[in-house]
Amino acid sequence: MALDEPEAGPVEIDEEDEWQLYASAGYATIEPSFEDESDEEENTEEAWFDGDDFDVEANSLNWDAPPCPAPLGIAHVIKLGVCDHCLSRIAGTRISETTSGSEIRSQAYERDPELSSKALQDLCPLCENLFEDVGNITDRVFESLHGTQFSTMQFGIHLPKDLMQEEDRIRTKFGAPGSNPLKGSIVEAIHDNIREQGRNVDFVKERPDVMVLVDGLTLRVDVDVRPVFLYGRYRKLSREIPQTRWPCRACRGRAEGCEACEGSGLQYIDSVQDLIGEPVKEALQADDTSFHGMGREDIDVRCLGSGRPFVLEVKKPRKRIHSVPELVKLVNNNAETKVEVDSLEWCAKSRVNEVKQSRSEKSYTIRFRVEQLGAEEEVIEAIQGLSGQIIEQETPKRVSHRRAAKVRKRKLVSIDDVRVEGDEVQVTMRCEAGTYVKELVHSDEGRTNPSIQEAIGSDCEVIWLDVEEIHAE
Numbered sequence: 153m154a155l156d157e158p159e160a161g162p163v164e165i166d167e168e169d170e171w172q173l174y175a176s177a178g179y180a181t182i183e184p185s186f187e188d189e190s191d192e193e194e195n196t197e198e199a200w201f202d203g204d205d206f207d208v209e210a211n212s213l214n215w216d217a218p219p220c221p222a223p224l225g226i227a228h229v230i231k232l233g234v235c236d237h238c239l240s241r242i243a244g245t246r247i248s249e250t251t252s253g254s255e256i257r258s259q260a261y262e263r264d265p266e267l268s269s270k271a272l273q274d275l276c277p278l279c280e281n282l283f284e285d286v287g288n289i290t291d292r293v294f295e296s297l298h299g300t301q302f303s304t305m306q307f308g309i310h311l312p313k314d315l316m317q318e319e320d321r322i323r324t325k326f327g328a329p330g331s332n333p334l335k336g337s338i339v340e341a342i343h344d345n346i347r348e349q350g351r352n353v354d355f356v357k358e359r360p361d362v363m364v365l366v367d368g369l370t371l372r373v374d375v376d377v378r379p380v381f382l383y384g385r386y387r388k389l390s391r392e393i394p395q396t397r398w399p400c401r402a403c404r405g406r407a408e409g410c411e412a413c414e415g416s417g418l419q420y421i422d423s424v425q426d427l428i429g430e431p432v433k434e435a436l437q438a439d440d441t442s443f444h445g446m447g448r449e450d451i452d453v454r455c456l457g458s459g460r461p462f463v464l465e466v467k468k469p470r471k472r473i474h475s476v477p478e479l480v481k482l483v484n485n486n487a488e489t490k491v492e493v494d495s496l497e498w499c500a501k502s503r504v505n506e507v508k509q510s511r512s513e514k515s516y517t518i519r520f521r522v523e524q525l526g527a528e529e530e531v532i533e534a535i536q537g538l539s540g541q542i543i544e545q546e547t548p549k550r551v552s553h554r555r556a557a558k559v560r561k562r563k564l565v566s567i568d569d570v571r572v573e574g575d576e577v578q579v580t581m582r583c584e585a586g587t588y589v590k591e592l593v594h595s596d597e598g599r600t601n602p603s604i605q606e607a608i609g610s611d612c613e614v615i616w617l618d619v620e621e622i623h624a625e
């Protein structure tokens with residue numbers, strides 16, 4: 153059965169994707185512990201202890217303000233101006249399990265009626281009242297994602313470093329041991345808020361459908377809708393189609409195009425990328441596609457057999473759940489007589505590199521005209537003689553403008569069929585990955601050695617070339 157949803161692939165760490173790293177860093181709740189610089193003036197009478205066994209968890213014990221959950225500790229953090237959310241967060245798990253922040257506060261006021269007038273400030277020193285913005289942040293997140301289908305989210309929040317340092321200092325000194333740090337707590341509060349709104353979202357740390365990064369200072373929300381990937385193999389039945397989109401040479405692909413490209417901005421109206429990618433892009437309401445092929449053939453070369461493996465990257469899809477057989481149908485209807493796809497499957501991003509790095513042997517059929525053709529049997533024998541040979545190829549003239557000059561050694565694995573028809577010869581052969589096949593026939597002015605031209609002792613001119621099979625697993 154075809155998968156209708158992207159599969160959960162292996163965990164991958166995408167080093168190139170800084171955004172993801174940024175967001176992950178934003179999510180991390182473990183901050184480096186800051187040294188406690190807060191031995192305050194009240195502690196001076198402890199000097200005669202010589203700084204020994206009164207240290208509790210690296211904090212000097214403060215008899216006036218012991219850490220929460222001691223009532224004096226709770227009173228102290230209320231005096232510091234801590235908000236109800238943070239009060240609940242640092243008062244101690246036993247208390248906060250059954251008692252809300254405001255109840256903890258009322259109880260403290262009952263114990264010490266003067267406490268209510270002693271709070272130092274309106275702005276919570278632990279969170280700068282960020283918890284009040286949780287609903288607001290949630291609204292902004294869903295506004296940014298309006299119309300986007302997703303089921304998993306990676307959520308990050310960026311907080312000012314000085315706020316986190318100050319929060320850490322107060323919490324480790326006066327908070328109950330084991331209290332949740334600010335960043336993790338605020339993220340959790342936002343997660344809860346999103347769930348309370350009945351949104352069906354899984355919060356994940358890897359491979360999310362969408363990544364959300366919130367700036368805790370400005371409440372700016374950045375949303376990154378992650379691409380989906382489809383693996384398949386294409387057959388190219390035309391000799392006039394490049395694999396990927398080619399910008400127009402005259403206008404370099406300006407948006408409005410030019411006369412030469414009739415406003416398309418493209419050198420070739422069709423490409424395998426767009427014939428396959430455009431219907432998928434439309435179906436998934438995506439922004440764009442990238443095409444990653446297992447190598448490529450020249451524009452005038454067909455690709456037959458079971459086709460060339462590729463991964464289509466679909467960028468910013470609003471829809472990410474779709475019937476795959478339906479997509480295959482859309483592609484084949486769109487690309488009729490030009491490109492064919494038998495099947496597609498959702499895949500992980502890691503498949504892109506697998507496809508690009510894969511080196512497979514290929515079978516080709518090439519047809520060429522021979523200037524002075526000798527006896528048929530001799531020609532066939534001469535060509536068969538190349539079977540199994542190592543071919544040395546200098547970088548061909550036709551690609552030397554974009555490839556460094558060097559000599560490649562490639563094996564001509566086998567000559568499988570030779571046909572002579574008039575002054576034309578047609579050869580089917582299997583070659584190691586990366587063999588320049590046209591050059592193997594016409595020798596590229598002696599830069600490929602040995603060659604068919606040399607073997608039969610007459611000039612050869614290539615008529616056409618087909619990739620018969622790509623021997624990928």
Ligand SMILES: [Zn+2]
Pocket residue numbers: 234235236237238239276277278279280281282283
């Ligand atoms: Zn607070």
Ligand SMILES: [Zn+2]
Pocket residue numbers: 400401402403404405406409410411412413414415416417418
């Ligand atoms: Zn143009």
